[in-house]
Amino acid sequence: MKIFDPLNRQILRLALPTFIAVSVQPLFLLADGVMIGRLGVEALAGFGIASAVLQTVTGLMVFLVFSTTSRVARTMGAGRIDQAIAEGVTGIWFAVAIGGPVVIVGVFVFPGVLTLFNPTPAVHAEATAFMAVALFGIPASLLVYAATGLLRGLQNAVMPMVVSTVAFGINILLNWLFIYGFGQGVVGAAIGTLIAQWGMAIAYLAVIVRYARRSGVLLRPQTGRWTGAIQDGAWLLLRTAALRGALLGTVGVATALGTAELASWQIVFTVFSITGFVYDALAVASQALVGSGSGRNDKAYVAQVIRRIVAWGLWVGAVVGFLVGLSAGWIGILVFDDPLAASLVWPGLIVLAVTQPLFATVSILDGVLMGAGHMRYLAFSGVVILVPFAPLLVLPPLLSSGGEVGLTFLALAFFGVYMFLRLCTLVLRLRRNRETLGIG
Numbered sequence: 001m002k003i004f005d006p007l008n009r010q011i012l013r014l015a016l017p018t019f020i021a022v023s024v025q026p027l028f029l030l031a032d033g034v035m036i037g038r039l040g041v042e043a044l045a046g047f048g049i050a051s052a053v054l055q056t057v058t059g060l061m062v063f064l065v066f067s068t069t070s071r072v073a074r075t076m077g078a079g080r081i082d083q084a085i086a087e088g089v090t091g092i093w094f095a096v097a098i099g100g101p102v103v104i105v106g107v108f109v110f111p112g113v114l115t116l117f118n119p120t121p122a123v124h125a126e127a128t129a130f131m132a133v134a135l136f137g138i139p140a141s142l143l144v145y146a147a148t149g150l151l152r153g154l155q156n157a158v159m160p161m162v163v164s165t166v167a168f169g170i171n172i173l174l175n176w177l178f179i180y181g182f183g184q185g186v187v188g189a190a191i192g193t194l195i196a197q198w199g200m201a202i203a204y205l206a207v208i209v210r211y212a213r214r215s216g217v218l219l220r221p222q223t224g225r226w227t228g229a230i231q232d233g234a235w236l237l238l239r240t241a242a243l244r245g246a247l248l249g250t251v252g253v254a255t256a257l258g259t260a261e262l263a264s265w266q267i268v269f270t271v272f273s274i275t276g277f278v279y280d281a282l283a284v285a286s287q288a289l290v291g292s293g294s295g296r297n298d299k300a301y302v303a304q305v306i307r308r309i310v311a312w313g314l315w316v317g318a319v320v321g322f323l324v325g326l327s328a329g330w331i332g333i334l335v336f337d338d339p340l341a342a343s344l345v346w347p348g349l350i351v352l353a354v355t356q357p358l359f360a361t362v363s364i365l366d367g368v369l370m371g372a373g374h375m376r377y378l379a380f381s382g383v384v385i386l387v388p389f390a391p392l393l394v395l396p397p398l399l400s401s402g403g404e405v406g407l408t409f410l411a412l413a414f415f416g417v418y419m420f421l422r423l424c425t426l427v428l429r430l431r432r433n434r435e436t437l438g439i440g
Contacts (some may be wrong), residue, residue: 007304007305007308008308010155011285011289013155013157014155014284014285014289015284016281017161018160018284019277019278019280020161021148021164021165022280023277024168033047036186036189039179039186042122042123042125042126043126045119045123045126045127046119046127046129046130047126047127047189049117049119049123050114050127050128050130051134053113053131054131054135054138057102057106057138058142059244060240060244061098061102061145061237062145062240063233063239064091064094064098064149064233065145065146065148065149066287066370067149067233068087068088068091068148068153069149069150069152069153069291069371070370070371070375071091071228071232072150072152072154073152073289073290073292073371074291074292074295074373075087075295076292077292077294077298079295085150085212085215086218086222086225087229088149088150088151088208089218089219089222090225090229091146091149091150091229092146092147092150094146094229094230096139096142096143098142099139099141099142102138102139102142106135106138107135110135111128111131114128114131129185130187130190131190132190133187133190137193137194137198139201140194140197140200141197143201144197144204147201147204150208152284153288153291154211155288157284163203164200167196167199168196170195171192171193173192174191174193174195175189175192175193176192177192232373235375235379236379238379238382239375239378242382242383246386246414246418249389250393251269252393253410254410256396257396257406260341261344261403263336264332264336264342264345264407265348265407265410267331267332268348268407268411271327271349272352272359272415275320275352275356275359278360279316280363282312282316283363283366283367284367285367286306286309286365286367287368287370289305289371290302290305290306290372291371291373292371294372305368309368310361310364310365312364313357313364314360314361317356317358318356318357320360321353321354321356321357322353324352324353324356325349325353325354327349328345328346328349328350328353329346331346332344332345344403344404344407347404347407347408348407348408348411351411351415355415355416355419358415358419358423359415362426365427365430366378366422366426368426369429372433374429374433381422381426381429385418385421385422389413389421392413392417393413395409396409396410
């Protein structure tokens with residue numbers, strides 16, 4: 001396999017800019033956290049609670065990216081570029097229709113949600129102050145999701161990379177200005193991020209308006225296209241909710257095991273999230289390329305893409321796993337002063353390292369099935385595998401297995417069993433549809 005043959009160039013042209021774009025996004029919160037941390041513990045804790053709530057809400061809405069990418073890619077693959085852009089414009093209006101009501105509901109609901117974390121009065125005040133401003137960035141985030149899906153479906157991954165990188169730089173400057181220059185504290189961080197979010201949204205909208213005008217696509221809502229967008233979005237929302245349910249389940253188990261175990265699991269989970277950025281980039285490439293091939297009914301091309309990008313995933317997963325394994329012994333020492341907490345990190349990281357090729361393959365095949373339009377199956381299978389997975393989460397607390405044993409079991413349950421169950425459902429779908437996908 002030549003590294004720079006035409007198909008590999010297509011994969012890299014999509015995957016590398018996407019990796020940069022998705023890696024920049026968490027830096028928004030990191031920049032906020034570093035600056036707010038200098039304001040005091042209460043400010044940082046309040047920011048952390050409010051951010052967790054906001055990330056949960058926007059995380060559930062990430063289906064706007066996936067559904068728009070798939071619909072645009074399949075339509076473009078069929079040679080209907082104007083209709084592909086129209087699908088993307090529909091995704092934009094769908095985001096608008098969701099974003100407004102979420103803000104309205106949030107104004108009344110989120111204050112009560114913050115109290116569920118049982119913060120001190122000072123922390124609650126900081127969280128409420130941040131949320132009161134940051135809440136209005138949700139519509140911008142949803143617009144960015146839909147616009148990113150349109151551009152990825154058109155196989156333009158460079159524009160999202162550029163917009164994300166520029167917005168990150170602007171976000172840092174604005175946060176510094178409002179937090180320290182204007183003395184707005186945690187509210188200043190919310191204002192700076194809000195401006196950056198809406199700046200991103202406006203930049204994307206300007207690009208999409210240009211695409212639409214060049215293709216003669218109407219910018220007003222076209223209700224005839226909403227049915228498919230809503231159906232795909234609903235299935236992907238269910239799929240995302242099932243995945244987040246599994247993730248939250250592991251946090252619940254770690255909490256039950258003890259404070260040190262929870263802190264250590266958070267580090268393991270952070271490394272897991274970072275490695276996921278690499279595979280998300282490959283998944284986006286598989287989604288866009290498979291969607292395009294499916295749209296023009298090019299079975300041979302789809303089969304070639306699947307084989308090639310899975311091979312990429314296995315190799316990249318092996319390399320990432322090796323690096324995670326090398327770092328397993330010292331990450332805990334760098335993060336924790338407490339020797340106990342530090343010693344609890346490495347077993348989970350070892351399990352994570354070994355299972356990286358599995359994680360990579362699951363992410364890529366997830367993208368393949370999205371690109372081929374199998375949203376309903378992804379939703380149902382995501383819910384179904386929670387049934388055999390959930391009992392595994394009950395065992396460590398019941399057995400009082402804390403420490404290294406409990407966290408190792410938890411890591412094996414999620415990184416091993418849960419990911420393997422996901423792989424089985426994805427492979428089953430591919431085998432049952434091998435003729436339509438051209439891999440028979």
